Amino acid sequence: MMVNEAFPIIVQDAMKLNIALPPKAEAAFRAYYEFLELHGEKVNLTAISGAEEVARLHFLDSIALLKATNFKKKRVIDVGSGAGFPGVPLKIAEPSIELTLLEATGKKAVFLTELCDRLNIEAACLNERAEEAAHDSSKREVYDIAVSRAVARLNVLCELCLPFVGVGGIFIAMKSIGSDDEIEEAKRAIVALGAEIHKNCDYCIPGTDIVHRAVLIQKTTNTPDNYPRRFARIQKCPL
Numbered sequence: 001m002m003v004n005e006a007f008p009i010i011v012q013d014a015m016k017l018n019i020a021l022p023p024k025a026e027a028a029f030r031a032y033y034e035f036l037e038l039h040g041e042k043v044n045l046t047a048i049s050g051a052e053e054v055a056r057l058h059f060l061d062s063i064a065l066l067k068a069t070n071f072k073k074k075r076v077i078d079v080g081s082g083a084g085f086p087g088v089p090l091k092i093a094e095p096s097i098e099l100t101l102l103e104a105t106g107k108k109a110v111f112l113t114e115l116c117d118r119l120n121i122e123a124a125c126l127n128e129r130a131e132e133a134a135h136d137s138s139k140r141e142v143y144d145i146a147v148s149r150a151v152a153r154l155n156v157l158c159e160l161c162l163p164f165v166g167v168g169g170i171f172i173a174m175k176s177i178g179s180d181d182e183i184e185e186a187k188r189a190i191v192a193l194g195a196e197i198h199k200n201c202d203y204c205i206p207g208t209d210i211v212h213r214a215v216l217i218q219k220t221t222n223t224p225d226n227y228p229r230r231f232a233r234i235q236k237c238p239l
């Protein structure tokens with residue numbers, strides 16, 4: 001499929017997910033794709049390439065989270081954003097989001113800053129590790145929603161992400177539908193971090209037979225101050 005054909009499909013396929021995109025979204029997704037093509041080697045985006053694959057497996061997969069909960073005017077942090085997924089497509093589809101992109105690798109954080117400039121997207125692009133940033137009072141428990149895709153196994157990911165979420169807010173982990181065991185394994189961590197599993201939202205990426213899962217975890221009480229621990233400790237002794 002040619003680039004010109006790939007981006008109208010985002011608008012049509014988003015409608016299949018009951019998501020109405022704003023008028024400027026099609027052009028923004030096209031510019032995002034072109035930027036990835038030019039500079040994507042900096043962020044090792046080798047597995048998925050070509051306009052149609054990127055449109056479906058990155059852009060549509062990311063915006064499918066809009067089906068899972070209301071993002072309007074919410075403060076959202078994307079932990080381990082890489083080349084911007086899912087945070088940047090969410091902001092394109094729902095511009096009222098107040099977005100923070102958190103990324104540990106310096107060159108990826110630079111890529112995110114340049115991408116947001118290019119797309120004229122207002123977002124805080126932070127080059128920090130989650131387990132350190134979450135102890136900073138300006139970021140701890142101040143977000144309505146944390147999102148994360150392809151960063152770590154759920155028990156580890158919860159310790160990295162839940163400390164950012166305020167009580168009453170949610171953490172959405174993007175997982176496969178084969179994640180039942182991973183969710184079961186993370187239950188102890190979720191309780192220890194002051195949260196509970198709210199629901200799973202399974203969705204099929206339009207135009208494919210790929211079904212993914214958004215795991216919604218609700219923050220019910222404050223996370224104890226000692227979490228997150230240092231990364232070596234989290235990895236060695238996951239909750």
Ligand code: SAM
Nearest residue numbers: 080081082085103104105128129130149150151
């Ligand atoms: N979320 C993106 C996606 O779905 O395409 C990127 C996924 S990539 C496999 C994982 C990213 O998480 C990498 O860019 C890595 O640098 C970042 N990351 C891993 N551990 C992190 C941490 N503790 N704090 C912040 N970023 C982290």
